[in-house]
Amino acid sequence: MSALPSVDGFRFYPGLLDAAHQRAMLAAVQAVWQAAPPYRPRMPKSGQPMSVMMSNAGRFGWYTDKDGGYRYIERHPQTGRPWPAIPAEILAVWDMVAQCPQVPQCCLINLYRDGARMGLHQDRDEEDFAAPVVSISLGDEAMFRLGGTTRKGGTRAMKLRSGDVVVLGGAARLAFHGIDRVLAGSSRLVPGGGRINLTLRRVTKAE
Numbered sequence: 696m697s698a699l700p701s702v703d704g705f706r707f708y709p710g711l712l713d714a715a716h717q718r719a720m721l722a723a724v725q726a727v728w729q730a731a732p733p734y735r736p737r738m739p740k741s742g743q744p745m746s747v748m749m750s751n752a753g754r755f756g757w758y759t760d761k762d763g764g765y766r767y768i769e770r771h772p773q774t775g776r777p778w779p780a781i782p783a784e785i786l787a788v789w790d791m792v793a794q795c796p797q798v799p800q801c802c803l804i805n806l807y808r809d810g811a812r813m814g815l816h817q818d819r820d821e822e823d824f825a826a827p828v829v830s831i832s833l834g835d836e837a838m839f840r841l842g843g844t845t846r847k848g849g850t851r852a853m854k855l856r857s858g859d860v861v862v863l864g865g866a867a868r869l870a871f872h873g874i875d876r877v878l879a880g881s882s883r884l885v886p887g888g889g890r891i892n893l894t895l896r897r898v899t900k901a902e
Contacts, residue, residue: 702841704827704865708792712858716784717833717884723782724804724833724891727752730779731771733806739764746811752781752802755898757820765820767801767898781895788831789895792862795826799895807837808889813874815842815850818863818896826897827864833857833893834885836878842871857882 712720733748742761751757755767756778770777781802789799805813818828832855842850844866852875855861863870877890885891 702843702867702870704863704867705841705870706792706862706864707853708860708862710856710858711791711860712788712831714858717858720782720784720831720893721833721884721891723784724893727779727782727804730776731756732773733804734771734773737761746807746809747813748806748808748811750804750806751778752785752804753778753800755801757801757803757896767820785831785893785895788860789829792860793827793829793895794864795897797826797897797901799826799829800898801894801896803894803896805892805894806889807835807874807877807892808887810876812876815840815846815871815873817844817869817871818894819869821896821898823897823900824868825901827862827868829895830861830863831893831895832859832861833891834882835888835890836881837890837892838875838878840873840875841867844869844871846871854878857884 731750733750735744736759737744758768759765837855839855840850840852842848
């Protein structure tokens, strides 16, 4: 495994969340799922289903489908109800590491199971990139890959464990990143196994 990625604005907080905090956060995520059940989004144009299951909390939820493409919506695509509020346990992590005066407007919840992965991509569906993206790992370990702001640059890989937190800010806010694979069975935190990734973001420009 390569050394810790060196990209301006990338910050890594290994083991920031202890076991008790992880369990409390998992319970909060499960409550969100009761109100906003995980769904499987589809890729633009092709309509191919993504391997990752998703849900959201906050004012906005990230979504994609064949016809509309990547975007934020204010209601669950299946239930039609507004997204539940971002739990306090998750907001507390933003307060600890984001170094941003504005509150997040979206918590994208990704559930990785059965060989799910996430190809290299940029988070650029937001109106403004001044606020960072804060990523929280729960459950199974994963191989995270980070590149630069173009696809042509090199990439480095690192292992993310349950309780780790990553911040993409500054130049790293638009860095390409993804999940190569999840190490199934490396954690017992998530019932039924798998990895949960919580991604906190601002969507609109600060007023």
